[in-house]
Amino acid sequence: MTIFEQLVKSNMKKAYYSALGILGSHDAAMEISQQAFIRAYRNFHKYDKKRNFFTWYYKIMRNLCMNYFRDNRNRISFDSIGEFESMEPQSNPDNIYEKIELKEKLTDALNELEFEDREIIMLKEFENHSYKEIAEIMNIPVGTVMSKLFYVRKKLAKKLESML
């Protein structure tokens, strides 16, 4: 367990935030990311030590997230327990109203995205993975990652039209 314990400890934050980005709930992200570690441990003999652990682990977690997403589609929402916060201090009252409105619109827009769209935005814009990593995780070419990102951002732009 010692090596695996190290791997869990060094990847738990990334795992949790990735699950949170897709599922939008602290409890679900905790449960799914931990379940995925248990599955990863059971299948640890299949893991190629030369490759990145997180990429391998993420594929396991992705399947669990997909199942959860499919079973709880109508209940998944980013706004339910306010998992987002603005980075900047909001000193100007005019800005506060504007930012709240923007946050609401963005939350709605993200909630409406399909699993893969939400996932790719989360991996790039929130988790800051490289295109290569995303390509490996999603099993698609780098060029496809780039064009998918472009079109998902376009979808978001359409939903946020009046705010941009």
Add this chain to the structure above:
Amino acid sequence: MIDDKFINLMEKYFVQTLTESEQKEFENMLEDNSTYKQEFEEQKKVKEVLNMIRFKNPEPEVWENYWMNVYNKFERGLAWLAVSAGALIVFGWAAYQAAEKIIQDAETPGLIKLGVAALVFGSLILLFSVLREKLFVKKSDKYKEVKR
């Protein structure tokens, strides 16, 4: 329709990995085509909005307890497996003894004996079917990770 080349250069621009010649090519594309310029501005704005948002950090205890939670869940999973296997063996043996007694008892009506035999036979088939699915079918099932 947006050219893949443009998308590729724009994404590289966002992560600042454009070479000098690519930078020039990208700038030329923006200058020569107003649609590209518009798309670029739109993408930039969406990225800015997304970058303003960050996830809330959970309490520090969450990270302190994370490994223990994984370990406990794993341990409980093993415990449940042992309990289930033990229960299966004990109840299986008890059921076998009971069935044997009922069948060997001369006073038990024939219909009941037949029912007990069918019950035992059916249970064995069910057990065999579940084991076969777990051991053989799932190994070659490409959708095995998708919950049914």
